[in-house]
Structures are given as structure tokens and as C-alpha cells.
Amino acid sequence: MTAINAVTDYSLEGDVGVITLNSPPVNALSAAVRDGIADGMAKAFADPGAKAVVLICEGRTFIAGADITEFGGERKGADLLKVMQDMENAPKPVIAAIHGTALGGGLETALACHYRVAVPSARCGLPEVALGLLPGAGGTQRLPRIVGVEKALEMMTSGAHVPAPQCLAMGLVDELTEEGKLREGAIAFARKVVAEGRPLKKVRESNEKVEAARGHPEIFENFRKANARKFRGFLAPEYNIRCIEAAVNEPFEEGMKTERRLFGELMSGSQSAAQRYAFFAERQANKIPDVPDDTPQIPVGSVGIIGAGTMGGGIAMNFANAGIPVTIVEVKQDALDRGLGVIRKNYERTASRGGITAADVEKRIGLIKGSLDMNDLAPADMVIEAVFERMDIKKDIFTKLDAICKPGAILATNTSALNIDEIALVTKRPEAVIGLHFFSPANVMKLLEVVRADHTAKPVIATSMKLAKKIGKIAALVRVTPGFVGNRMLAQRQREAQKLMFEGAMPWDIDRVLYDFGFPMGPFAMSDLAGLDVGWVKETSKGETIRDVLCEMDRRGQKTGAGYYDYDENRVARPSPVTEKIIQDFVAKSGVNPRQISDEEILERCLYPMVNEGAKILEEGKAIRASDIDVIWENGYGWPVYRGGPMWWGDHVGLDKILARMMEFQAQMGDVYKPAALLETMVAQGKKFTGS
Numbered sequence: 001m002t003a004i005n006a007v008t009d010y011s012l013e014g015d016v017g018v019i020t021l022n023s024p025p026v027n028a029l030s031a032a033v034r035d036g037i038a039d040g041m042a043k044a045f046a047d048p049g050a051k052a053v054v055l056i057c058e059g060r061t062f063i064a065g066a067d068i069t070e071f072g073g074e075r076k077g078a079d080l081l082k083v084m085q086d087m088e089n090a091p092k093p094v095i096a097a098i099h100g101t102a103l104g105g106g107l108e109t110a111l112a113c114h115y116r117v118a119v120p121s122a123r124c125g126l127p128e129v130a131l132g133l134l135p136g137a138g139g140t141q142r143l144p145r146i147v148g149v150e151k152a153l154e155m156m157t158s159g160a161h162v163p164a165p166q167c168l169a170m171g172l173v174d175e176l177t178e179e180g181k182l183r184e185g186a187i188a189f190a191r192k193v194v195a196e197g198r199p200l201k202k203v204r205e206s207n208e209k210v211e212a213a214r215g216h217p218e219i220f221e222n223f224r225k226a227n228a229r230k231f232r233g234f235l236a237p238e239y240n241i242r243c244i245e246a247a248v249n250e251p252f253e254e255g256m257k258t259e260r261r262l263f264g265e266l267m268s269g270s271q272s273a274a275q276r277y278a279f280f281a282e283r284q285a286n287k288i289p290d291v292p293d294d295t296p297q298i299p300v301g302s303v304g305i306i307g308a309g310t311m312g313g314g315i316a317m318n319f320a321n322a323g324i325p326v327t328i329v330e331v332k333q334d335a336l337d338r339g340l341g342v343i344r345k346n347y348e349r350t351a352s353r354g355g356i357t358a359a360d361v362e363k364r365i366g367l368i369k370g371s372l373d374m375n376d377l378a379p380a381d382m383v384i385e386a387v388f389e390r391m392d393i394k395k396d397i398f399t400k401l402d403a404i405c406k407p408g409a410i411l412a413t414n415t416s417a418l419n420i421d422e423i424a425l426v427t428k429r430p431e432a433v434i435g436l437h438f439f440s441p442a443n444v445m446k447l448l449e450v451v452r453a454d455h456t457a458k459p460v461i462a463t464s465m466k467l468a469k470k471i472g473k474i475a476a477l478v479r480v481t482p483g484f485v486g487n488r489m490l491a492q493r494q495r496e497a498q499k500l501m502f503e504g505a506m507p508w509d510i511d512r513v514l515y516d517f518g519f520p521m522g523p524f525a526m527s528d529l530a531g532l533d534v535g536w537v538k539e540t541s542k543g544e545t546i547r548d549v550l551c552e553m554d555r556r557g558q559k560t561g562a563g564y565y566d567y568d569e570n571r572v573a574r575p576s577p578v579t580e581k582i583i584q585d586f587v588a589k590s591g592v593n594p595r596q597i598s599d600e601e602i603l604e605r606c607l608y609p610m611v612n613e614g615a616k617i618l619e620e621g622k623a624i625r626a627s628d629i630d631v632i633w634e635n636g637y638g639w640p641v642y643r644g645g646p647m648w649w650g651d652h653v654g655l656d657k658i659l660a661r662m663m664e665f666q667a668q669m670g671d672v673y674k675p676a677a678l679l680e681t682m683v684a685q686g687k688k689f690t691g692s
Contacts, residue, residue, distance in 0.1 A: 008036025017050030031077025061100025084112035097186035127159030132272030140243035274644030304380035308339025314442025447636030504594035518640025528563035611650035615676035
């Protein structure tokens with residue numbers, strides 16, 4: 001074996017030249033890897049003993065994509081397009097041997113080879129869309145030529161990692177080899193190609209599948225229409241579609257020019273910058289300065305959950321999905337039966353859509369046990385309380401858990417706002433208490449706000465953060481403060497939405513502005529969806545708020561066909577003259593003169609106070625980093641990822657502009673708008689929260 005460079009070796013195995021890449025952790029296409037492939041191919045092509053060439057990787061994966069740390073930097077190393085062109089035009093068959101994942105530039109490299117073999121566990125995909133980009137090394141032109149236009153559209157706009165057996169079925173992979181024997185299998189395949197005199201297949205010249213779609217623009221029109229809601233606001237999916245249209249309607253080289261042009265537009269635009277920032281922010285959120293990676297963890301082999309309602313049931317599903325047994329405790333049998341029934345229905349619904357098998361349903365249900373006795377939680381390694389949001393109830397539960405649970409068990413609360421330090425102090429082990437704030441529906445929402453109390457031990461924090469990843473959550477660590485980070489900032493937006501309504505803006509005006517910004521829905525539409533009567537008590541209601549009046553009229557949201565909005569039989573909302581009259585009556589009683597409020601003011605009033613509150617949270621040390629705040633808002637509150645989170649967005653709007661407006665608001669409406677000292681400092685020093 002001959003070393004080509006620090007990450008590449010070349011060896012001749014019989015009559016097959018083998019180029020081996022080894023650039024941990026994921027063999028990303030760094031300058032050294034590109035150089036290694038170029039030099040390795042040159043050596044193999046010049047080697048008279050090599051009748052075919054295999055490109056294979058050491059470690060846990062094939063090339064898993066570009067080295068995105070190089071994005072925007074000085075270009076170094078071999079040009080990937082030239083490397084791929086040389087492989088495609090090679091005088092000998094070139095075979096990519098795939099294990100782990102072939103993603104992005106990795107799959108594009110494999111597509112430039114004449115053949116591809118993979119182990120059954122491998123996955124292939126072009127996930128650039130998740131970074132606000134499109135494949136920039138010919139992937140948009142080659143993929144539809146090999147798998148067809150419809151499958152290419154699905155793969156590229158979803159970024160899906162497609163299992164190797166499916167890749168084989170669609171022609172993306174030519175042969176599957178035995179698991180654990182990729183090297184031998186790839187070499188044997190290479191010899192078969194030579195022995196059978198198979199052609200040097202260039203994907204770029206395979207036009208049959210793209211020609212079949214030519215003259216059928218409805219393929220693209222229908223795809224756009226079917227995915228309009230999912231793609232709303234994002235540029236990258238549309239640009240990926242345009243590239244595939246170019247593959248259908250233009251010669252390969254012209255399609256490549258379209259790909260490069262659109263790639264450049266995305267790369268230099270704000271959306272991709274925001275999405276790349278979000279990508280790194282999620283990874284950064286796992287790094288806790290005073291809780292190093294080698295902090296001992298507490299084994300969690302079983303979990304107890306108190307409460308079988310919407311939250312408790314959803315939380316239980318997360319653990320069962322990860323193969324962790326769960327015991328759910330309820331007070332009454334009917335509540336327990338109802339909760340377990342909802343869990344089964346959720347699983348069966350997923351199975352009916354093809355997400356899991358019927359066997360998976362039974363396996364997961366089998367991991368969830370119901371009980372009416374808290375003593376059944378004694379053996380659990382972690383217990384999560386998910387009951388009504390009242391401090392007295394939670395304190396009572398934690399007092400009992402302290403007596404029941406074994407030493408070393410983690411005691412967690414799912415509270416969304418209450419003081420966890422206060423809860424922890426009713427136990428004799430406050431170091432074992434932590435907040436695990438799941439978001440509803442807990443079996444769907446990605447965010448987990450991990451709340452560190454004053455006495456929470458570091459192993460408890462480390463375990464909770466790692467466990468979050470195991471159950472498919474994105475975790476961000478915060479400290480105790482009313483509403484923690486997400487809800488504390490949300491309160492600012494909710495307050496302004498209500499105030500704007502009393503100043504002359506209708507609920508649908510406010511919702512429209514926030515929807516157009518990129519949120520899934522505005523605050524009033526969200527209230528109607530959740531139910532206006534959540535937390536409302538009929539017996540004590542005195543019509544003191546607009547919500548009270550709506551609820552008293554049985555306008556309680558979508559479930560009653562009316563709330564802030566009126567709804568038709570399909571729950572399609574339309575502005576309500578009833579609500580408008582109620583608001584006008586309240587405004588008249590308050591003595592305020594309603595005014596026309598611009599969309600710009602609505603956006604500033606709703607979002608600038610959030611950025612200001614984020615600055616206060618950082619100032620108080622309730623969040624570690626501005627990027628953690630952005631992770632929370634993108635994954636728990638629907639902040640559009642292409643706008644990078646409130647703190648990143650604030651940086652790019654201009655902190656000086658936000659400060660100036662907050663000072664104006666303070667002068668006009670009072671100290672609730674007082675700028676955070678940290679915001680003033682950042683502006684004075686010309687700094688940004690996210691450093692981007």
C-alpha cells in the first residue's frame with residue numbers, strides 16, 4: 001500500500017487498483033481528500049497492472065458530503081468538478097464502494113464513477129436543501145438521469161437519506177455486497193465488469209429518463225403544488241426544482257451552467273447563511289462549558305412518567321420509540337385507559353401512513369405499561385412528572401417521588417414555566433432534579449428545553465442532554481427563569497399582539513404579518529387551534545377580556561367553529577365580523593383612538609421586544625449562547641429557519657436599529673420596553689450576538 005497523501009492510500013490488489021480515503025470523522029470532501037482522490041486516480045490510471053479502480057473509504061462512512069467549514073473561504077486543493085470529470089472520462093472502469101452514507105458531494109462523486117456498489121445498511125442522498133443550497137457538483141444533472149425526474153425531485157427537495165436496497169431498485173446503486181465485506185465485494189464486482197467487458201457508463205450521457213419527462217411541464221407544476229405548504233418561504237427547494245427542469249430541457253453542459261448559477265445565488269444569499277448557521281448552532285448547543293463530554297452519565301434503562309394526558313403520552317412515545325421501557329402512572333383508571341388508547345391510535349395512524357410497521361406498533365406499545373400506583377416507579381432510572389401546571393401539585397408529587405425512587409434516579413419535571421429550584425427543594429436530593437420541557441405534541445416536536453436548576457448535578461445534565469439525542473430531540477440547556485427561554489420571549493410577542501389589537505390592528509392583520517414573515521401561524525390563529533378555553537374558567541369569567549367574551553359566546557376556537565376567526569366545515573379560517581365588533585367595543589370603552597398600523601410596525605412591535613428579551617436572558621446567564629436561543633425558537637416555536645432565529649435575525653436587521661426603536665417605544669409606552677443593558681453594550685461596541 002502506497003500513501004498518496006495524509007488521508008489517501010493506493011494499493012494494487014491483483015488487477016484492481018484500490019484508492020482508500022481515511023479522513024475522520026466522515027471523510028468530508030476537504031482539500032486534502034479532493035487532492036487524494038485526484039492523485040490516487042492519476043496513479044491508478046497510470047498503473048499498467050490496474051484494469052479497474054475502486055474508490056473506498058475507511059471509518060464509519062463513505063464520503064458524507066462537502067467540508068462546509070471551507071464554505072466562503074479561500075479555495076484550496078483540487079477542483080471537485082475537474083476530479084469528477086477525470087473519473088468519468090477514465091480509461092478504466094471506476095467503481096465507488098459505499099458504506100455508511102454517501103451524501104451531498106459524496107454522492108455526486110459516486111455518480112461520476114461508472115458503477116456503484118454498496119452494503120445493505122448504506123444510505124445515499126443529496127441533503128443540501130437543508131443548508132439552503134442545491135448540489136453544486138453536477139448532482140442536479142446526474143441524479144434525474146439515473147433515477148428519473150420524479151424520484152430526483154423527491155430526493156433533492158427533501159434531502160432524504162435513501163436506504164441502499166431502494167437505491168438498488170431505482171438504479172442508483174448497481175449491486176449490493178455482503179455487510180462487512182465491502183472491500184472484497186467491490187473488488188469482485190470490478191473484476192466482473194472487466195471480465196464481461198461492460199461499458200464505461202457515464203451518467204451524464206444517460207438521457208433516456210430525462211427525455212421521457214421532456215414536454216411534460218405538468219410534472220413540475222404538480223410537484224410544486226403538492227408541496228407548496230412545505231416549501232413556503234424557502235428558496236432552495238424551488239432552485240433545486242429549476243435545476244432538474246434544466247436537466248430535462250437543456251443539454252448536460254447547459255444544465256451544469258444553470259446549476260452553478262443558481263448554486264451561487266443561494267450560497268451568497270441570506271437564507272443559506274441562516275440555515276448553515278442553524279446547522280452549526282444545533283451542534284454547538286450540545287457543548288456545555290462546565291459539563292465536559294467525559295462527564296459520567298447515569299444509565300437510563302427504564303423511565304417513569306406521571307400523567308397520561310397529551311404531554312405524558314407523547315413523552316412516553318419518545319422513549320418507547322428508542323426502545324426504552326416506560327411506566328405511566330395516573331390517578332384514575334379511565335384517565336389511564338384514555339391515555340394509553342391515544343398512544344395506540346397515534347402509533348396506528350403512523351403505521352397506516354407507512355411510517356412504521358404493524359409489528360413496530362405492538363413492539364412499542366409493549367414497552368409502555370400503565371399503573372395507578374406511584375410505588376411502581378421505584379425501579380425507574382428516570383421519572384418525568386407531566387401533570388397540571390400548578391406548583392402545589394408538583395411539590396406534592398416530588399415529595400412522594402423522593403420517598404419512592406431509588407438512589408441515583410433522575411427526577412424531572414415537564415413544567416413550562418414554574419420555578420424548578422422551588423420544586424427541587426421539597427426533595428432531599430435537589431442535585432437529582434432537572435427540568436425536561438417537552439413541547440406539544442411531545443411525540444412530534446423536536447425541541448427539548450433542558451432546565452438546569454441551582455443544585456442540578458453535572459452527571460444529571462450530561463445524561464439528559466445525551467438522552468435527548470437518543471430519543472430524537474434537539475436539546476438546549478437553559479437556567480431557571482419564569483417561562484425559561486422560549487416562553488419568556490414568547491410572552492413579549494403575545495403582549496404586543498394584544499396591545500396592537502387595542503390600538504387598531506385586527507387579529508388577522510397581525511397573524512398575516514407574522515405568517516408572511518415565515519411563522520406557521522400567528523398568535524390568534526394559534527389560540528384558536530389550541531382552544532381559547534384552555535385555562536379559562538366559565539364560573540369566574542366576567543367578560544373582562546376579549547377572550548372571556550369569545551368563550552362566553554361559545555366561540556372557543558376551531559373545535560367550536562368560531563373563535564377569533566370564523567371557520568367553515570373544513571376549518572378554513574376567515575376574518576370574523578363578530579370578533580371585529582367585540583374588539584371595537586373594547587377599544588371604545590378604553591378611550592383609545594384606533595389608528596392605521598403598518599405591517600412594518602406590527603413586525604417591529606412583535607419581534608424587536610423578543611430580541612431585547614433575548615439580550616436580557618443572555619445578560620442574566622439564563623442561556624449559554626445567543627445561538628442556543630435561536631435553536632429553541634427554530635425547533636420549538638416555528639421561527640423560520642431561513643431567518644436564522646431571533647438573535648441571528650436581530651444581528652442582520654441591525655442591533656442599532658432595534659435599540660433605537662426600543663428607545664422610541666420606551667419613550668412612548670413605558671419602561672416595559674426598556675432596552676437591555678447588553679443590547680446597548682453590543683451596539684456601543686459594534687458587536688453582534690451571533691458573531692456572523
